[in-house]
Amino acid sequence: MSALRGRLSAVSDAGIAVFVSGVASMGLEILSGRIIAPQFGSSIYTWGTIIGVFLAALSLGYHRGGRRAAADASTDRMAWLLMATAAYVAGIVFAGELMITALSGLPLPARFASLPAVTLLFGPPTYLLGYISPYAAELAETEGVGRASGQVYAVGTVGSILGAFGTTFVLIPTLSVAHIGFVFGALLVGTAVYLTYPPLSGLTARSLGVAALLVVAAASGSFGVAAEGRVLYESQTSYQQLEVTQLNDTRTLYLDDQTHSAMDVNDPTRHVFGYTRYFHLPYLLADDPDDIDRVLFVGGGGFSGPKRFVAEYDATVDVVEIDPEVIDVAERYFALDPSDPQLNVHQGDGRRFLRGTNHTYDLIVLDAYKKDKVPFQLTTVEFFELAESRLSADGMLYANVISAESGPASKFYRAEYRTLSQVYPQVYTFPTVGGTTVQNLELIATKDGTRVDAGTLRARNERRDIGTDLSREIDRLRAEPPPTDDVPVLRDDRAPVDSLLDPMVGQRYVVQRAPTNGTATPSPALDPPVRNVGLEPAAARGAGV
Structure with missing residues (x-):
């Protein structure tokens, strides 16, 4: 000394x-x-x-x-x-x-x-x-x-x-x-x-x-021992707190203590959470599903969607994920195979990637939102115009939005719907639960101005072999647009995303497991209060892909 x-x-x-x-x-x-x-x-x-x-x-x-x-x-x-x-x-x-x-x-x-x-x-x-x-x-x-x-x-x-x-x-x-x-x-x-x-x-x-x-x-x-299972890995990345747990045969990725992805270790491409089944709806909305040759996922997480697309379809799948450690964890714990010739993984910001890419996509899946943390630059008219410019003539943009269908907690969903409608002639809404419950709301915006109704989707679901029966999901289609007069169009110079998300604080976020024997069930890892590390008092953790 x-x-x-x-x-x-x-x-x-x-x-x-x-x-x-x-x-x-x-x-x-x-x-x-x-x-x-x-x-x-x-x-x-x-x-x-x-x-x-x-x-x-x-x-x-x-x-x-x-x-x-x-x-x-x-x-x-x-x-x-x-x-x-x-x-x-x-x-x-x-x-x-x-x-x-x-x-x-x-x-x-x-x-x-x-x-x-x-x-x-x-x-x-x-x-x-x-x-x-x-x-x-x-x-x-x-x-x-x-x-x-x-x-x-x-x-x-x-x-x-x-x-x-x-x-x-x-x-x-x-x-x-x-x-x-x-x-x-x-x-x-x-x-x-x-x-x-x-x-x-x-x-x-x-x-x-x-x-x-x-x-x-x-x-x-x-x-690390949590109610959600044995902690396999945890880290503080440059962007978030990351944790991987396993309970029985289900392995789960948590980002900032929110459930972001889950995988069945015995069947890595099986849908664990029900809302991920909706990712296949564009294959029914398309006039010809074989026209979807190239897909971009903005947000990787546990790569549930990209892995299933690669296994199911003859399409090239690009994924852009901002956190390099998430990519590394997906390879180590979630059966991501970076050598697969159909799958291209890019580390970086989604909007910057779209500005720099020279590829044209038939489908862009936007899955970078959390319940409490939404990168506003991925919600605005300017971003959706950029995405539209990278889509093929009949391309589609799919947005996995966490909000409520109605009530005070629906403001973010309704603002996103209104914003998408400024750029795309048709926007479809598929709530996964319905009502005032905070849930995954799936929005699909198309460049094709012709509206496809539920009857046509049911007929295509019976006729087309897309690897997933979407009868239940089609029944969720909303025929009428939501009211949007009281919510803003989101723009780069004014995107009050935080105030739109504010009504969801204190509300339980409900996500269902994929159907088992024909019945969708609430995820036991999300519905009951767990070690009280969610975003709100006694609330369940959030979820992403």
Whole structure:
């Protein structure tokens, strides 16, 4: 320790404390999104709450610290503040999920639902870190208040920059939430010990105690056994939290604690969730199903749809998936064969891929939406016009939308319908459950202006061998368009997707298993409350392909 202090002799203890507090505060702010999102989503309301709480807590800490700096500021006092913050971080890692669950049931409007949890989890440690800067300014050896303050602001900002970039590009893609919390806690404890070296006996005992708490908290957060089955793999990717579980013969992919895909390990191309059967409807809507030669899936997940298309049809299937680790997991756990000549997997953003590709597609399947997180750039008129320009003369766009068919939670579906209708002459709606229930709503937009009715689809279903009997799905076709006067057309310069999704917060998302012996059944992994890590209180996890 003495050698380290010698090498850092040019840097004041106050400067080190400010730098570390900047790293920790901004790092925790980035990390908080990953901790809060599974229960409350990651909408603009959630992130606005996170940013507002952190700024408020820091401001209060600056204010209180400034008033007490003249009497209390000392290196030892800053060390105690860092140690107390580390102890609170250990508590977040150890019991954060329980605290979030306890607070998620408070009767608040949906857009404010995350406020109590964010305040309780991250307000106190951020408030404590706010004391560091005014204490450091008081202890600065620089002459003049302005110069001392400027130096503190500069050092703290540099630390915040490092905390933001380091957490975003290094820690989250590499470590779990629990282990990232341990890193920040260990950094705070180490800095506290460094500031008071040789340490006081009281600080030494407490530093050992806090270090032990961090180790226990990190260890408890890294053991994975869930009600949904045995955890086979989990990771924090650059885009989301990823987890693979297996219960009996069903293997499930969770992204941000939402069910995104499921596979029967004994029959990898079988439809596990009922809504994936609707993917075959374009083969009935087409005048000739053999004309569907090239298909693009925007969003890969567990590759349920692409795998079934490759197995069933003589078509080239392209898939563009933004998260490279999702592709890797699909290969390792979901029977994705990247060497299949019919299947081409591309890593990247779907809209950017469509801008750059020179292929023309007969069918584009848009499956990149979640219940709480929808990339707005894939919902607008401009995007649908881009997709239309990449479709063949009789091409179709298929959108797997999570919303309700009617009621307040239907706003996103109805806005998407209205937006698609600006570009395509015909839009078909196939609800998978119906009514006011939040569900998978399948929208199919065609360039062909001739409307195909349910009777024609039934006749084609009996006549054509497309590998899947869609009688039940055809019965879901809605003959009339939904009312759209009260919802906007989504455009790049105005796409209020978060406010359209807001009415779904607190509602159960129902997804059915594929028919067994002629009967579709609710998925037991989704309908009952499970370990309470869904987006809303006692809600089921969401689903995608």
